[in-house]
Amino acid sequence: MLRSLVFLLLEVAVGSKIPTILWGQKPDRLYLSFPLKDVREPEVELEERRLYFKGISQGHQYEVDLKLLRGINVSTSKYDMGEKAVSFDLPKLANEPCWKRLTRSKKMQAFIKKDNQRLYPEECYRQMLQWREVRATDGATDGALGNPGKSWEYG
Ligand SMILES: *[C@@H]1O[C@H](CO)[C@@H](O)[C@H](O)[C@H]1NC(C)=O
Numbered sequence: 247m248l249r250s251l252v253f254l255l256l257e258v259a260v261g262s263k264i265p266t267i268l269w270g271q272k273p274d275r276l277y278l279s280f281p282l283k284d285v286r287e288p289e290v291e292l293e294e295r296r297l298y299f300k301g302i303s304q305g306h307q308y309e310v311d312l313k314l315l316r317g318i319n320v321s322t323s324k325y326d327m328g329e330k331a332v333s334f335d336l337p338k339l340a341n342e343p344c345w346k347r348l349t350r351s352k353k354m355q356a357f358i359k360k361d362n363q364r365l366y367p368e369e370c371y372r373q374m375l376q377w378r379e380v381r382a383t384d385g386a387t388d389g390a391l392g393n394p395g396k397s398w399e400y401g
Pocket of ligand 1: 339
């Protein structure tokens with residue numbers, strides 16, 4: 247706790263910035279990209295519900311720690327430091343209706359933006375219908391599949 251507080255203060259002192267985060271999704275994966283050029287000293291940590299990134303681009307340090315709304319498959323997740331952006335291809339733990347938002351926080355976060363090149367509304371909608379049908383036939387309760395309206399884009 248104290249250690250992380252000290253690190254936090256250090257970051258503030260050197261002026262760490264939050265990168266813009268563009269995100270899109272399909273029912274079975276998330277696509278994220280941070281439009282940062284030529285990232286140096288990247289640090290990436292992926293956990294089932296967390297994405298941490300730190301790196302230097304054009305003389306500024308960027309850092310972000312995201313608590314994801316639902317789970318990703320860490321072992322099949324990939325990322326790439328491109329010339330113009332850092333991009334992430336994150337398979338979801340389940341093929342499920344599309345997420346309502348990227349992170350657990352319901353607060354509007356201006357640095358998180360939808361990536362218009364990576365939106366698949368038809369696939370998302372089709373998956374929602376299919377998922378509803380499965381729930382109706384096997385009488386599934388909230389839980390493993392999630393609660394409609396809380397996690398899903400088409401609640
Ligand atoms: C991640 O994906 C691989 C390949 O599809 C699969 O074998 C593995 O069980 C998945 N991991 C989790 C935690 O679901």
